[in-house]
Amino acid sequence: MGAGAKHKLVFVDRLLATLVHLRHGATHDVLACWFGIDRSTSTRAIGEVRPLLSERGCTIGPGVRLHSLAEVVDYLGASGQTGIIDGTEIRGRRPAAGRKNREKFISGKNEQNAVKSMVVTDAIGRLLFCSPAQPASCADITHARQLGLVTLLADGPVVEILADAGYQGLGAQTGGRVVTPPHRKFKKNAPDWYEKMHERQRKAHSSRRIHVEHGIAHLKNWRALARHHGRREHMTDTIQAIAGLLSHQQTTILMADQRM
Template structure:
């Protein structure tokens, strides 16, 4: 078990976990009871010869389990390294991360204190949001495995999974979707998430998107705004090329904030490239998104209403 001095050093230095001490304290008070409740339910669900709570005690208390998970997500530290650091067996770290990560993922993105967005919700009138897809490279499925090719990205020609990110106009994270195989087109992913249903016939909002979402504008009454179509594919007149470039750059300069939001996500090394099981990617992406949005809210104040 890690000593009190080492634990204090992890909590006090934001470079280690990416979170302030205040945010970590809030996570302990919020996630800790959920973990203890699940652990107790698991003990009581199986036949026992001894009373619940008898036997050896945990060498890794919940606070250390949470810190190990945060370090793993932030820096991509291997389970072996964390086991040496916390003075336990590798399997203990693996079990701890497997228990804490889903609890972090289920929290959703923090909009204001006590208000979280876990799914795409109907936006408020007059708000502006920005959406984009991001890909995370993963290991290639074994030869002969069913649907092996569905993880190959048509854009980057590599095995990856994809998530859709929604930010406000300033780049603050509002929502991050579960992972989908990278062969899924951006527009298809948005439709599966119910974006068209939430926007069509709803309040007057503006959702900025790149060319991968062209077609959603017509389905949402113009609420999804994409770059202008090029009307002249060959030999465009000079006057048209100048207007087209001006409109394209104006749209890109407004949409760039979502790229900044994605960059903050990719600063967490677990999302730079994933070497573990692909089945854990949805929990990993949503856990990091929830932690990042919580820290953004604590640092900059509440997000604009969405």
């Protein structure tokens, strides 16, 4: 404690620089000009504050935060709420030529270099959890299994989790707690009555889980997640820091509306 070079910025200014960088994507050079410091000083400030923000977790009440997927499942079970999950991809810089496992960062969906995170919201779209970043080639259902979602739902409280077709198969592994769109029973020459019924069920499910898309859209409004230009090693801290800040804002607005 106390070792190393002394800070040229007080903590409030370091926090402000980090928030501007995350929200508007301002480069370290621009921040250095604004605060009248060297570029290395702004880089050091962001590198110190960003992990602190990512460790805060997602706010669900005054002084109450969720830090892990297990805490989210327990919270949903205790409150009787429905959770919604979905994966989102964040474009990043292409790995250097010759780097090992370079192809893992290529998305099979968009064929672009990206990383993936699993987002969990409640039934109204309030952010509850954003997972650490994974290479975009990882399938949504594989990512959910790696995070331990199957074990948490099978051994934990009774929770309903809505998901899209990319998670089909988790319902059977979790005793029906993960609800996905219905499978098509007819691949060819389906009767008209079945097509109408299937489309009605699909739309009903989509209308219930649309709120997670709104939550992801709010995340992507932050410039740092619209397209990441920094190092991929910082992606997990960046995603979880923004999720924590956004969830705090959402909870504050929700509580204000309830008091009115």
